Amino acid sequence: MNGVIGVFDSGIGGLTVARELASRFPAEEFVYLGDTARLPYGSKSPETVRSYAVRCTAFLARFPLKTLVVACNTVSSMALPNIAGMVSVPVLGVIEPGAATAVRRSVSGRIGVIGQPVTINSGAYEQAIKRLRPEAVVTSAVSPLLVPLAEEGWMGSPVVRLVLERYLAPVLAADVDSLVLGCTHYPLFKADIAAVTRQRGLAVELVDSASAVADELERLINAGLIKRRPDGGQGSIRCFVTDSPASFASVGARFWGAGFGAIEQVDL
Amino acid sequence: MNGVIGVFDSGIGGLTVARELASRFPAEEFVYLGDTARLPYGSKSPETVRSYAVRCTAFLARFPLKTLVVACNTVSSMALPNIAGMVSVPVLGVIEPGAATAVRRSVSGRIGVIGQPVTINSGAYEQAIKRLRPEAVVTSAVSPLLVPLAEEGWMGSPVVRLVLERYLAPVLAADVDSLVLGCTHYPLFKADIAAVTRQRGLAVELVDSASAVADELERLINAGLIKRRPDGGQGSIRCFVTDSPASFASVGARFWGAGFGAIEQVDL
Numbered sequence: 001m002n003g004v005i006g007v008f009d010s011g012i013g014g015l016t017v018a019r020e021l022a023s024r025f026p027a028e029e030f031v032y033l034g035d036t037a038r039l040p041y042g043s044k045s046p047e048t049v050r051s052y053a054v055r056c057t058a059f060l061a062r063f064p065l066k067t068l069v070v071a072c073n074t075v076s077s078m079a080l081p082n083i084a085g086m087v088s089v090p091v092l093g094v095i096e097p098g099a100a101t102a103v104r105r106s107v108s109g110r111i112g113v114i115g116q117p118v119t120i121n122s123g124a125y126e127q128a129i130k131r132l133r134p135e136a137v138v139t140s141a142v143s144p145l146l147v148p149l150a151e152e153g154w155m156g157s158p159v160v161r162l163v164l165e166r167y168l169a170p171v172l173a174a175d176v177d178s179l180v181l182g183c184t185h186y187p188l189f190k191a192d193i194a195a196v197t198r199q200r201g202l203a204v205e206l207v208d209s210a211s212a213v214a215d216e217l218e219r220l221i222n223a224g225l226i227k228r229r230p231d232g233g234q235g236s237i238r239c240f241v242t243d244s245p246a247s248f249a250s251v252g253a254r255f256w257g258a259g260f261g262a263i264e265q266v267d268l
Numbered sequence: 269m270n271g272v273i274g275v276f277d278s279g280i281g282g283l284t285v286a287r288e289l290a291s292r293f294p295a296e297e298f299v300y301l302g303d304t305a306r307l308p309y310g311s312k313s314p315e316t317v318r319s320y321a322v323r324c325t326a327f328l329a330r331f332p333l334k335t336l337v338v339a340c341n342t343v344s345s346m347a348l349p350n351i352a353g354m355v356s357v358p359v360l361g362v363i364e365p366g367a368a369t370a371v372r373r374s375v376s377g378r379i380g381v382i383g384q385p386v387t388i389n390s391g392a393y394e395q396a397i398k399r400l401r402p403e404a405v406v407t408s409a410v411s412p413l414l415v416p417l418a419e420e421g422w423m424g425s426p427v428v429r430l431v432l433e434r435y436l437a438p439v440l441a442a443d444v445d446s447l448v449l450g451c452t453h454y455p456l457f458k459a460d461i462a463a464v465t466r467q468r469g470l471a472v473e474l475v476d477s478a479s480a481v482a483d484e485l486e487r488l489i490n491a492g493l494i495k496r497r498p499d500g501g502q503g504s505i506r507c508f509v510t511d512s513p514a515s516f517a518s519v520g521a522r523f524w525g526a527g528f529g530a531i532e533q534v535d536l
Contacts, residue, residue: 036312037306037312037316038305038306043419043515044304044305044511044512044515045511045512045514045515047512048305048510048511048512144416144419144420145413145416145417145420147416148412148413148415148416149413151311151412152412152413158430159427159430159431159434162426162427162430163427166427242316243312243313243316244312244313244315244316246313247311247312247313
Protein backbone atom coordinates (compact mmCIF):
# COMPACT_ATOMS: atom_id res chain seq x y z
CA MET A 1 0.00 0.00 0.00
CA ASN A 2 1.15 3.51 -0.82
CA GLY A 3 0.45 6.09 1.88
CA VAL A 4 -0.78 9.67 1.81
CA ILE A 5 1.14 12.92 2.26
CA GLY A 6 -0.09 14.85 5.30
CA VAL A 7 0.23 18.64 5.26
CA PHE A 8 -0.67 20.86 8.17
CA ASP A 9 -0.78 24.55 8.86
CA SER A 10 -2.33 26.94 11.35
CA GLY A 11 -4.78 27.89 8.65
CA ILE A 12 -5.06 28.44 4.99
CA GLY A 13 -1.59 29.61 3.97
CA GLY A 14 -0.26 26.06 3.85
CA LEU A 15 -2.36 25.53 0.75
CA THR A 16 0.40 27.36 -1.15
CA VAL A 17 2.72 24.55 -0.05
CA ALA A 18 0.21 21.80 -0.82
CA ARG A 19 -0.39 23.27 -4.25
CA GLU A 20 3.31 23.32 -5.05
CA LEU A 21 3.64 19.69 -3.90
CA ALA A 22 0.59 18.62 -5.92
CA SER A 23 1.90 20.32 -9.05
CA ARG A 24 5.14 18.34 -8.82
CA PHE A 25 3.55 15.07 -7.73
CA PRO A 26 0.14 15.08 -9.37
CA ALA A 27 -0.57 11.41 -8.67
CA GLU A 28 -0.16 11.75 -4.90
CA GLU A 29 -2.97 11.79 -2.36
CA PHE A 30 -2.83 14.65 0.14
CA VAL A 31 -4.57 15.16 3.45
CA TYR A 32 -4.51 18.80 4.57
CA LEU A 33 -5.34 20.09 8.04
CA GLY A 34 -5.80 23.81 8.72
CA ASP A 35 -6.35 24.78 12.38
CA THR A 36 -8.55 27.70 11.36
CA ALA A 37 -10.43 27.92 14.67
CA ARG A 38 -7.24 28.83 16.52
CA LEU A 39 -5.20 30.73 13.94
CA PRO A 40 -2.99 32.68 13.88
CA TYR A 41 -0.18 30.75 15.58
CA GLY A 42 2.57 33.26 14.81
CA SER A 43 1.61 35.76 17.49
CA LYS A 44 0.96 33.23 20.29
CA SER A 45 3.33 31.79 22.85
CA PRO A 46 5.66 28.88 22.00
CA GLU A 47 3.94 26.67 24.62
CA THR A 48 0.50 27.26 23.13
CA VAL A 49 1.78 26.69 19.58
CA ARG A 50 3.40 23.41 20.66
CA SER A 51 0.23 22.14 22.29
CA TYR A 52 -1.78 22.96 19.15
CA ALA A 53 0.84 21.30 16.93
CA VAL A 54 0.65 18.11 18.99
CA ARG A 55 -3.13 17.97 18.62
CA CYS A 56 -2.91 18.53 14.86
CA THR A 57 -0.29 15.80 14.50
CA ALA A 58 -2.39 13.36 16.51
CA PHE A 59 -5.25 13.99 14.11
CA LEU A 60 -3.19 13.47 10.96
CA ALA A 61 -1.53 10.38 12.45
CA ARG A 62 -4.87 8.57 12.01
CA PHE A 63 -4.26 8.52 8.25
CA PRO A 64 -1.86 6.08 6.55
CA LEU A 65 0.88 8.74 6.22
CA LYS A 66 4.08 8.21 4.28
CA THR A 67 5.36 11.66 5.21
CA LEU A 68 4.17 14.68 7.15
CA VAL A 69 4.87 18.17 5.82
CA VAL A 70 4.67 20.99 8.36
CA ALA A 71 3.80 23.92 6.11
CA CYS A 72 3.57 26.40 8.99
CA ASN A 73 6.80 28.31 9.62
CA THR A 74 5.91 28.95 13.25
CA VAL A 75 5.37 25.26 14.02
CA SER A 76 8.44 24.30 11.97
CA SER A 77 10.55 26.78 13.92
CA MET A 78 9.92 25.32 17.37
CA ALA A 79 7.78 22.19 17.47
CA LEU A 80 9.39 19.75 15.01
CA PRO A 81 10.99 17.63 17.76
CA ASN A 82 7.60 17.28 19.47
CA ILE A 83 5.98 16.22 16.19
CA ALA A 84 8.74 13.89 15.03
CA GLY A 85 8.35 11.93 18.26
CA MET A 86 4.71 11.21 17.45
CA VAL A 87 4.97 9.62 13.99
CA SER A 88 7.22 6.99 12.39
CA VAL A 89 7.46 8.66 8.96
CA PRO A 90 9.74 11.48 7.76
CA VAL A 91 8.63 14.92 9.03
CA LEU A 92 9.52 17.87 6.79
CA GLY A 93 9.43 21.40 8.12
CA VAL A 94 9.91 24.52 6.03
CA ILE A 95 12.84 26.09 7.91
CA GLU A 96 15.73 23.84 6.86
CA PRO A 97 14.73 23.74 3.17
CA GLY A 98 14.21 27.52 3.08
CA ALA A 99 17.54 28.14 4.79
CA ALA A 100 19.33 25.77 2.40
CA THR A 101 17.84 27.48 -0.64
CA ALA A 102 18.81 30.93 0.66
CA VAL A 103 22.38 29.80 1.34
CA ARG A 104 22.63 28.27 -2.14
CA ARG A 105 21.35 31.40 -3.87
CA SER A 106 23.19 34.04 -1.85
CA VAL A 107 26.46 35.28 -3.30
CA SER A 108 27.31 37.88 -0.65
CA GLY A 109 26.29 35.76 2.35
CA ARG A 110 24.04 38.61 3.56
CA ILE A 111 20.67 36.95 3.96
CA GLY A 112 17.36 38.44 5.12
CA VAL A 113 14.45 36.65 6.78
CA ILE A 114 10.94 37.98 7.35
CA GLY A 115 8.33 36.10 9.35
CA GLN A 116 5.73 36.16 12.12
CA PRO A 117 6.92 36.99 15.66
CA VAL A 118 7.24 33.45 17.07
CA THR A 119 9.15 32.23 14.00
CA ILE A 120 11.61 35.10 14.03
CA ASN A 121 12.03 35.15 17.81
CA SER A 122 12.81 31.43 17.82
CA GLY A 123 16.00 32.19 15.84
CA ALA A 124 15.41 28.98 13.86
CA TYR A 125 16.17 30.43 10.42
CA GLU A 126 19.30 32.18 11.61
CA GLN A 127 20.59 28.98 13.23
CA ALA A 128 19.77 26.85 10.17
CA ILE A 129 21.51 29.31 7.85
CA LYS A 130 24.60 29.53 10.05
CA ARG A 131 24.88 25.75 10.34
CA LEU A 132 25.25 25.66 6.55
CA ARG A 133 27.32 28.84 6.19
CA PRO A 134 28.81 29.99 9.48
CA GLU A 135 30.03 33.35 8.17
CA ALA A 136 26.59 34.36 6.84
CA VAL A 137 25.16 37.66 8.12
CA VAL A 138 21.46 37.16 8.83
CA THR A 139 19.08 40.09 9.31
CA SER A 140 15.56 39.26 10.44
CA ALA A 141 12.36 41.28 10.72
CA VAL A 142 8.90 40.47 12.04
CA SER A 143 6.09 41.33 9.64
CA PRO A 144 2.84 40.42 11.40
CA LEU A 145 0.52 42.60 9.30
CA LEU A 146 1.30 40.70 6.11
CA VAL A 147 -0.95 37.83 7.20
CA PRO A 148 -4.15 39.86 7.64
CA LEU A 149 -3.24 41.90 4.54
CA ALA A 150 -3.06 38.64 2.53
CA GLU A 151 -6.39 37.54 3.94
CA GLU A 152 -7.90 40.90 2.96
CA GLY A 153 -6.51 40.32 -0.54
CA TRP A 154 -4.80 43.74 -0.64
CA MET A 155 -1.85 42.58 -2.75
CA GLY A 156 -0.62 45.41 -4.98
CA SER A 157 -2.20 48.17 -2.87
CA PRO A 158 -0.49 51.35 -1.61
CA VAL A 159 -1.10 50.10 1.96
CA VAL A 160 0.96 46.98 1.28
CA ARG A 161 3.78 49.06 -0.23
CA LEU A 162 3.93 51.32 2.84
CA VAL A 163 3.83 48.35 5.22
CA LEU A 164 6.58 46.57 3.29
CA GLU A 165 8.77 49.68 3.22
CA ARG A 166 8.51 49.83 7.01
CA TYR A 167 9.08 46.13 7.67
CA LEU A 168 11.83 45.69 5.07
CA ALA A 169 13.81 48.80 6.06
CA PRO A 170 16.28 47.03 8.40
CA VAL A 171 16.67 44.07 6.05
CA LEU A 172 17.37 46.23 3.00
CA ALA A 173 19.67 48.50 5.01
CA ALA A 174 21.75 45.36 5.65
CA ASP A 175 22.16 45.01 1.89
CA VAL A 176 20.94 41.41 1.68
CA ASP A 177 21.01 39.63 -1.67
CA SER A 178 18.47 36.97 -0.74
CA LEU A 179 15.36 37.15 1.40
CA VAL A 180 13.52 34.20 2.94
CA LEU A 181 9.73 34.65 2.91
CA GLY A 182 9.29 32.93 6.26
CA CYS A 183 5.52 32.54 6.30
CA THR A 184 3.19 30.69 3.95
CA HIS A 185 1.22 33.87 3.21
CA TYR A 186 4.13 35.98 2.09
CA PRO A 187 4.64 34.57 -1.43
CA LEU A 188 1.40 36.40 -2.33
CA PHE A 189 3.42 39.62 -1.95
CA LYS A 190 6.33 38.61 -4.20
CA ALA A 191 5.51 41.31 -6.77
CA ASP A 192 5.12 43.98 -4.06
CA ILE A 193 8.38 43.01 -2.37
CA ALA A 194 10.19 43.01 -5.71
CA ALA A 195 8.82 46.50 -6.41
CA VAL A 196 10.08 47.81 -3.06
CA THR A 197 13.56 46.31 -3.49
CA ARG A 198 13.82 47.54 -7.09
CA GLN A 199 12.88 51.04 -5.94
CA ARG A 200 15.92 50.88 -3.67
CA GLY A 201 18.04 49.73 -6.61
CA LEU A 202 18.60 46.32 -5.01
CA ALA A 203 18.49 42.90 -6.64
CA VAL A 204 17.20 40.49 -4.01
CA GLU A 205 16.40 36.80 -4.57
CA LEU A 206 13.12 35.88 -2.91
CA VAL A 207 13.10 32.42 -1.30
CA ASP A 208 9.70 30.82 -1.05
CA SER A 209 9.20 28.07 1.57
CA ALA A 210 6.67 26.32 -0.63
CA SER A 211 9.09 25.53 -3.43
CA ALA A 212 11.96 24.92 -1.01
CA VAL A 213 10.06 22.20 0.84
CA ALA A 214 8.87 20.75 -2.48
CA ASP A 215 12.55 20.48 -3.53
CA GLU A 216 13.27 18.66 -0.30
CA LEU A 217 10.38 16.24 -0.75
CA GLU A 218 11.58 15.57 -4.30
CA ARG A 219 15.04 14.80 -2.97
CA LEU A 220 13.68 12.31 -0.42
CA ILE A 221 11.49 10.65 -3.04
CA ASN A 222 14.36 10.42 -5.55
CA ALA A 223 16.54 8.95 -2.82
CA GLY A 224 13.92 6.25 -2.28
CA LEU A 225 13.21 7.36 1.28
CA ILE A 226 9.58 8.10 0.47
CA LYS A 227 7.67 5.86 -1.94
CA ARG A 228 6.30 7.60 -5.00
CA ARG A 229 2.89 6.87 -6.50
CA PRO A 230 3.23 5.80 -10.16
CA ASP A 231 2.67 8.69 -12.58
CA GLY A 232 -0.56 8.66 -14.49
CA GLY A 233 -2.75 8.00 -11.44
CA GLN A 234 -5.29 10.57 -10.36
CA GLY A 235 -4.13 12.56 -7.32
CA SER A 236 -6.41 14.11 -4.71
CA ILE A 237 -6.52 16.44 -1.74
CA ARG A 238 -8.82 16.04 1.21
CA CYS A 239 -9.06 19.06 3.51
CA PHE A 240 -9.92 19.28 7.19
CA VAL A 241 -10.40 22.54 9.10
CA THR A 242 -11.30 23.34 12.71
CA ASP A 243 -13.48 26.38 11.93
CA SER A 244 -16.32 26.58 9.43
CA PRO A 245 -15.36 25.22 5.98
CA ALA A 246 -17.23 28.10 4.30
CA SER A 247 -14.63 30.79 4.88
CA PHE A 248 -11.81 28.32 4.15
CA ALA A 249 -13.37 27.54 0.78
CA SER A 250 -13.68 31.19 -0.20
CA VAL A 251 -10.26 32.37 1.00
CA GLY A 252 -8.78 29.11 -0.33
CA ALA A 253 -9.79 30.04 -3.84
CA ARG A 254 -7.33 32.98 -3.66
CA PHE A 255 -4.50 30.68 -2.57
CA TRP A 256 -5.12 27.50 -4.51
CA GLY A 257 -7.37 28.39 -7.41
CA ALA A 258 -10.58 26.61 -8.26
CA GLY A 259 -11.88 23.30 -6.99
CA PHE A 260 -9.97 21.42 -4.38
CA GLY A 261 -11.63 18.33 -2.87
CA ALA A 262 -13.97 17.92 0.05
CA ILE A 263 -13.55 20.17 3.11
CA GLU A 264 -14.62 18.72 6.45
CA GLN A 265 -14.77 20.38 9.87
CA VAL A 266 -13.19 18.60 12.84
CA ASP A 267 -12.96 19.41 16.54
CA LEU A 268 -9.45 18.93 17.95
CA MET B 269 -21.65 39.60 50.46
CA ASN B 270 -20.96 41.85 47.50
CA GLY B 271 -19.99 40.08 44.28
CA VAL B 272 -17.40 40.75 41.58
CA ILE B 273 -17.85 42.18 38.10
CA GLY B 274 -16.81 39.70 35.42
CA VAL B 275 -15.49 41.06 32.12
CA PHE B 276 -14.58 38.91 29.19
CA ASP B 277 -13.12 39.42 25.76
CA SER B 278 -11.46 37.41 23.02
CA GLY B 279 -8.20 38.98 24.06
CA ILE B 280 -6.74 42.16 25.31
CA GLY B 281 -9.00 44.83 23.82
CA GLY B 282 -11.59 44.39 26.55
CA LEU B 283 -9.14 45.99 28.95
CA THR B 284 -10.27 49.33 27.49
CA VAL B 285 -13.76 48.48 28.77
CA ALA B 286 -12.51 47.23 32.15
CA ARG B 287 -10.43 50.37 32.59
CA GLU B 288 -13.43 52.60 31.90
CA LEU B 289 -15.54 50.62 34.40
CA ALA B 290 -12.79 50.75 37.02
CA SER B 291 -12.36 54.50 36.63
CA ARG B 292 -16.08 55.03 37.34
CA PHE B 293 -16.36 52.39 40.07
CA PRO B 294 -12.94 52.39 41.72
CA ALA B 295 -14.05 50.34 44.73
CA GLU B 296 -15.27 47.40 42.64
CA GLU B 297 -13.51 44.06 42.23
CA PHE B 298 -13.11 42.90 38.64
CA VAL B 299 -12.29 39.51 37.20
CA TYR B 300 -11.12 39.72 33.57
CA LEU B 301 -10.80 36.82 31.16
CA GLY B 302 -9.03 37.21 27.79
CA ASP B 303 -9.14 34.17 25.50
CA THR B 304 -5.74 35.05 24.05
CA ALA B 305 -4.92 31.49 22.89
CA ARG B 306 -7.81 31.55 20.42
CA LEU B 307 -8.08 35.20 19.42
CA PRO B 308 -9.19 36.79 17.19
CA TYR B 309 -12.88 35.89 17.29
CA GLY B 310 -14.03 38.48 14.75
CA SER B 311 -12.86 36.58 11.68
CA LYS B 312 -14.10 33.15 12.76
CA SER B 313 -17.47 31.49 12.21
CA PRO B 314 -20.48 32.26 14.44
CA GLU B 315 -20.61 28.62 15.63
CA THR B 316 -16.97 28.65 16.72
CA VAL B 317 -17.36 32.02 18.45
CA ARG B 318 -20.44 30.73 20.32
CA SER B 319 -18.63 27.63 21.53
CA TYR B 320 -15.70 29.73 22.78
CA ALA B 321 -18.08 32.19 24.48
CA VAL B 322 -19.80 29.34 26.32
CA ARG B 323 -16.46 28.04 27.64
CA CYS B 324 -15.40 31.52 28.79
CA THR B 325 -18.71 32.07 30.55
CA ALA B 326 -18.47 28.71 32.31
CA PHE B 327 -15.06 29.76 33.62
CA LEU B 328 -16.21 33.15 34.93
CA ALA B 329 -19.35 31.60 36.44
CA ARG B 330 -17.10 30.00 39.07
CA PHE B 331 -16.62 33.45 40.62
CA PRO B 332 -19.26 35.14 42.82
CA LEU B 333 -20.44 37.39 39.96
CA LYS B 334 -22.91 40.21 40.41
CA THR B 335 -22.84 41.04 36.71
CA LEU B 336 -21.07 39.83 33.59
CA VAL B 337 -19.87 42.36 31.02
CA VAL B 338 -19.20 41.00 27.55
CA ALA B 339 -16.62 43.48 26.26
CA CYS B 340 -16.17 41.71 22.93
CA ASN B 341 -18.35 43.12 20.15
CA THR B 342 -18.30 39.85 18.22
CA VAL B 343 -19.57 37.81 21.18
CA SER B 344 -22.08 40.53 22.07
CA SER B 345 -23.42 40.52 18.52
CA MET B 346 -24.41 36.87 18.38
CA ALA B 347 -23.87 34.91 21.59
CA LEU B 348 -25.61 36.91 24.34
CA PRO B 349 -28.64 34.57 24.50
CA ASN B 350 -26.30 31.58 24.94
CA ILE B 351 -24.44 33.36 27.74
CA ALA B 352 -27.50 34.78 29.50
CA GLY B 353 -28.87 31.25 29.85
CA MET B 354 -25.78 30.19 31.81
CA VAL B 355 -25.72 32.74 34.64
CA SER B 356 -28.31 34.21 36.98
CA VAL B 357 -26.92 37.77 37.03
CA PRO B 358 -27.40 40.63 34.55
CA VAL B 359 -25.35 40.17 31.36
CA LEU B 360 -24.29 43.37 29.59
CA GLY B 361 -23.11 43.32 26.00
CA VAL B 362 -21.65 46.28 24.15
CA ILE B 363 -24.05 46.38 21.17
CA GLU B 364 -27.21 47.78 22.79
CA PRO B 365 -25.40 50.49 24.78
CA GLY B 366 -23.34 51.52 21.74
CA ALA B 367 -26.43 51.64 19.54
CA ALA B 368 -28.35 53.69 22.14
CA THR B 369 -25.52 56.21 22.44
CA ALA B 370 -25.27 56.59 18.67
CA VAL B 371 -29.02 57.13 18.35
CA ARG B 372 -28.95 59.73 21.14
CA ARG B 373 -26.07 61.65 19.58
CA SER B 374 -27.12 61.52 15.94
CA VAL B 375 -29.03 64.53 14.64
CA SER B 376 -29.42 63.43 11.03
CA GLY B 377 -30.21 59.79 11.76
CA ARG B 378 -27.42 58.70 9.41
CA ILE B 379 -25.27 56.43 11.54
CA GLY B 380 -22.10 54.54 10.64
CA VAL B 381 -20.75 51.35 12.22
CA ILE B 382 -17.30 49.81 11.79
CA GLY B 383 -16.36 46.42 13.20
CA GLN B 384 -14.83 43.01 12.61
CA PRO B 385 -16.48 40.74 10.00
CA VAL B 386 -18.61 38.56 12.30
CA THR B 387 -19.93 41.58 14.20
CA ILE B 388 -20.89 43.50 11.07
CA ASN B 389 -22.25 40.46 9.22
CA SER B 390 -24.48 39.62 12.19
CA GLY B 391 -26.40 42.85 11.55
CA ALA B 392 -26.70 43.30 15.34
CA TYR B 393 -25.82 47.00 15.44
CA GLU B 394 -28.13 47.84 12.57
CA GLN B 395 -31.03 45.98 14.22
CA ALA B 396 -30.37 47.57 17.61
CA ILE B 397 -30.23 51.06 16.10
CA LYS B 398 -33.41 50.55 14.10
CA ARG B 399 -35.30 49.22 17.10
CA LEU B 400 -34.65 52.58 18.78
CA ARG B 401 -35.02 54.76 15.68
CA PRO B 402 -36.72 52.92 12.82
CA GLU B 403 -36.04 55.62 10.21
CA ALA B 404 -32.27 55.64 10.86
CA VAL B 405 -30.01 54.99 7.87
CA VAL B 406 -27.19 52.68 8.97
CA THR B 407 -24.03 52.20 6.91
CA SER B 408 -21.62 49.50 8.07
CA ALA B 409 -18.08 48.57 7.07
CA VAL B 410 -15.77 45.74 8.11
CA SER B 411 -12.31 46.90 9.22
CA PRO B 412 -10.35 43.75 10.08
CA LEU B 413 -6.87 45.26 9.79
CA LEU B 414 -7.47 47.71 12.62
CA VAL B 415 -7.00 44.94 15.19
CA PRO B 416 -3.49 43.88 14.12
CA LEU B 417 -2.60 47.55 13.54
CA ALA B 418 -3.57 48.29 17.15
CA GLU B 419 -1.52 45.35 18.35
CA GLU B 420 1.44 46.64 16.34
CA GLY B 421 0.95 50.02 18.03
CA TRP B 422 0.92 51.88 14.70
CA MET B 423 -1.54 54.55 15.82
CA GLY B 424 -0.84 57.85 14.07
CA SER B 425 1.11 56.27 11.20
CA PRO B 426 0.60 56.90 7.46
CA VAL B 427 -0.34 53.22 7.10
CA VAL B 428 -3.25 53.66 9.51
CA ARG B 429 -4.43 56.78 7.66
CA LEU B 430 -4.44 54.93 4.31
CA VAL B 431 -6.23 51.93 5.81
CA LEU B 432 -8.85 54.15 7.44
CA GLU B 433 -9.44 56.09 4.23
CA ARG B 434 -10.16 52.81 2.48
CA TYR B 435 -12.39 51.33 5.19
CA LEU B 436 -14.25 54.54 5.99
CA ALA B 437 -14.95 55.52 2.37
CA PRO B 438 -18.46 53.98 2.15
CA VAL B 439 -19.39 55.23 5.62
CA LEU B 440 -18.27 58.80 4.95
CA ALA B 441 -19.88 58.75 1.49
CA ALA B 442 -23.17 58.08 3.32
CA ASP B 443 -22.66 61.37 5.19
CA VAL B 444 -23.03 59.89 8.68
CA ASP B 445 -22.92 62.22 11.69
CA SER B 446 -22.08 59.52 14.23
CA LEU B 447 -19.89 56.46 13.96
CA VAL B 448 -19.93 53.47 16.28
CA LEU B 449 -16.44 52.06 16.94
CA GLY B 450 -17.68 48.47 17.05
CA CYS B 451 -14.57 46.74 18.36
CA THR B 452 -12.68 47.19 21.63
CA HIS B 453 -9.45 48.01 19.78
CA TYR B 454 -10.81 50.84 17.68
CA PRO B 455 -10.86 53.61 20.31
CA LEU B 456 -7.06 53.60 20.03
CA PHE B 457 -7.56 55.13 16.56
CA LYS B 458 -9.89 57.94 17.65
CA ALA B 459 -7.39 60.64 16.70
CA ASP B 460 -6.66 58.99 13.33
CA ILE B 461 -10.35 58.61 12.53
CA ALA B 462 -11.03 62.22 13.52
CA ALA B 463 -8.20 63.36 11.23
CA VAL B 464 -9.65 61.42 8.27
CA THR B 465 -13.18 62.76 8.81
CA ARG B 466 -11.92 66.35 9.28
CA GLN B 467 -9.98 66.07 6.05
CA ARG B 468 -13.30 65.34 4.33
CA GLY B 469 -14.82 68.37 6.06
CA LEU B 470 -17.17 66.17 8.12
CA ALA B 471 -18.05 66.45 11.80
CA VAL B 472 -18.63 62.90 13.03
CA GLU B 473 -19.33 61.89 16.63
CA LEU B 474 -17.31 58.81 17.57
CA VAL B 475 -19.15 56.35 19.81
CA ASP B 476 -16.93 54.21 21.97
CA SER B 477 -18.37 50.90 23.30
CA ALA B 478 -16.30 51.19 26.46
CA SER B 479 -17.96 54.34 27.73
CA ALA B 480 -21.38 53.28 26.39
CA VAL B 481 -21.34 50.05 28.41
CA ALA B 482 -20.03 51.92 31.45
CA ASP B 483 -23.05 54.26 31.16
CA GLU B 484 -25.32 51.22 31.07
CA LEU B 485 -23.69 49.67 34.12
CA GLU B 486 -24.04 52.98 35.95
CA ARG B 487 -27.75 53.04 35.09
CA LEU B 488 -28.27 49.51 36.43
CA ILE B 489 -26.36 50.32 39.62
CA ASN B 490 -28.27 53.57 40.14
CA ALA B 491 -31.53 51.69 39.59
CA GLY B 492 -30.50 49.29 42.36
CA LEU B 493 -30.39 46.29 40.02
CA ILE B 494 -26.70 45.71 40.73
CA LYS B 495 -25.33 46.25 44.23
CA ARG B 496 -22.59 48.86 44.48
CA ARG B 497 -19.54 48.49 46.68
CA PRO B 498 -19.29 51.42 49.14
CA ASP B 499 -16.94 54.15 47.91
CA GLY B 500 -13.63 54.42 49.67
CA GLY B 501 -12.84 50.72 49.44
CA GLN B 502 -9.84 49.53 47.46
CA GLY B 503 -10.84 48.03 44.11
CA SER B 504 -8.92 45.37 42.25
CA ILE B 505 -8.63 43.53 38.94
CA ARG B 506 -7.61 39.91 38.60
CA CYS B 507 -6.77 38.80 35.06
CA PHE B 508 -6.93 35.37 33.45
CA VAL B 509 -5.68 34.58 29.96
CA THR B 510 -5.54 31.38 27.90
CA ASP B 511 -2.17 32.09 26.25
CA SER B 512 1.06 33.11 27.95
CA PRO B 513 0.60 36.02 30.40
CA ALA B 514 3.88 37.58 29.20
CA SER B 515 2.58 39.01 25.93
CA PHE B 516 -0.68 40.02 27.61
CA ALA B 517 1.26 42.01 30.18
CA SER B 518 3.30 43.87 27.58
CA VAL B 519 0.50 44.64 25.11
CA GLY B 520 -1.78 45.36 28.07
CA ALA B 521 0.43 48.24 29.13
CA ARG B 522 -0.56 50.03 25.89
CA PHE B 523 -4.27 49.54 26.60
CA TRP B 524 -4.50 49.94 30.35
CA GLY B 525 -1.41 51.76 31.49
CA ALA B 526 0.89 50.59 34.22
CA GLY B 527 0.31 47.92 36.82
CA PHE B 528 -2.86 45.91 36.77
CA GLY B 529 -3.11 42.97 39.19
CA ALA B 530 -2.04 39.37 38.89
CA ILE B 531 -2.30 37.62 35.50
CA GLU B 532 -2.88 33.87 35.53
CA GLN B 533 -2.98 31.43 32.64
CA VAL B 534 -5.89 28.99 32.41
CA ASP B 535 -6.77 26.19 30.00
CA LEU B 536 -10.40 26.30 28.85
